[in-house]
Each structure stands twice: as structure tokens, then as C-alpha cells.
Amino acid sequence: MPLVIGLTGGIASGKSTVANMLRDKNIPIVDADIVAREVVEIGTDTYKELVKEFGTEILNDDKTLNRPKLGSIIFQDETKRQKLNNIMHPSIRTSMKEKTQKFLEDGHEVVVMDIPLLFESKLTHLVDKTLLVYVTEATQLKRLMERNDLSEKEATDRIRSQMPLTEKVKLSHAVIDNNGSVTKTEQQLNDILTNWHIQ
């Protein structure tokens, strides 16, 4: 029986780090953040709707999306973020379903969907198992500020725009604690895959 795993977490909790470990095991990953970039390439319907809603101020000189600018608008304004979600999420969802289906048709037994907003967007029906990458809020804040070069306020706004990771723990089939070393994270991942009879 093929298995679709929903890999989730919070912003900067370590989903990509775990996704890379799974990729090294030749498990295909369908990454929502990558798909979210594809659906807003210049000229797509989603791109046009975004410009209509938020104006040309969200574009760079070469007409590509100015991601830091759009991020600074939507992460400090819940209403605007909801508008962005309403414009982008349908096309992201459609594309993710198609990509996953394609991997299954190609004969892959396990496919991972990496979806940061798996619980917030109520997408759990798309997957068989949910795997959470958990960190404390202190670790999350520190890693997010460092990785994205954000102020504490900017990083906190982003974290607050998502369901608390402590809530996601209760909803997940398995949890990886990524507060420690990458090696410890990999050991936990391997144990979970063994439990799920994947390796």
C-alpha cells in the first residue's frame, strides 16, 4: 500500500532539514514552499490576482514578485494574510495533489508532502500519516532571526501567524524534537520510519 506522509512544523522548525534527510533515502518530496513560488511566476493567473489585490508595489523592477516586501505586508496584518491565502492556496493545493499523484503513478511506495500549514489549512485528508518537526518557541525564534536576518518583532509576527507547535504536537502521528543536534534529529527520523515499516 502506498503511503503519503504529511511533513509539517512551524516556520524555521526544521522541515527542510528533515525533508533533505528523506530525499537522501530516495523518497520524493512535494514541497509547498517551492510550489508556492511556481504558482506566482510572472503571467500566471495567481500572479495577476496578487497584483490586482496588493498593487505593483509588491513587484521588483523586473516584474517578479518582491517576496520580502509581500512578506512584510502580510505577516503583520491578519486580514491581508487571509486575502493572500485565498488567492494562492487553491492553486498550490491543486499543483501539490497533481505532483503527489504523479509520483505514486510512477511507482513510488512513499511520497512526502512538506506542508507548513497542514493543520491550519485543514489538509490532513491529503495524507495518511502526519510527521511534525517540533522546536520550542525560543529555538524557533533564534533560528528564524538568524536565518532570515529578521528583528525579534518580525520573527515573532511570523511565528504568531501559525498554530502554536505545542498544539500541532497533539494532532500529529509522530513528532521529531529538533531542539538538539541534526544527528539526534536524524536518529529520531530513522526510528519513526522503522516504526512505520518504511526502512
Ligand SMILES: CC(C)(COP(=O)(O)OP(=O)(O)OC[C@H]1O[C@@H](n2cnc3c(N)ncnc32)[C@H](O)[C@@H]1O)[C@@H](O)C(=O)NCCC(=O)NCCS
Ligand atoms: C509571503 C511570501 C511571499 C514570503 O516569501 P519568503 O520567501 O520570505 O518565505 P517562504 O516562501 O520561504 O516561506 C517561509 C515560511 O513562512 C511561512 N508562511 C508562508 N506563508 C504563510 C502564510 N500565508 N501563513 C503563515 N505562514 C506562512 C511558512 O512556514 C513557510 O515555510 C511567501 O511565504 C508566500 O508566498 N506565502 C503564501 C503561500 C503560503 O501560504 N505558503 C505556505 C505554504 S502553503
Ligand SMILES: Nc1ncnc2c1ncn2[C@@H]1O[C@H](COP(=O)(O)OP(=O)(O)OP(=O)(O)O)[C@@H](O)[C@H]1O
Ligand atoms: N538541529 C538543528 N540544529 C541547529 N540548526 C538547525 C537544526 N535544524 C535546523 N537548523 C537551522 O534552522 C533553520 C531552519 O531550518 P529549516 O530551514 O530546515 O526549517 P523549515 O522548517 O524548513 O523552515 P521554513 O518553513 O521557514 O522554510 C535553518 O537555518 C537550519 O539550518
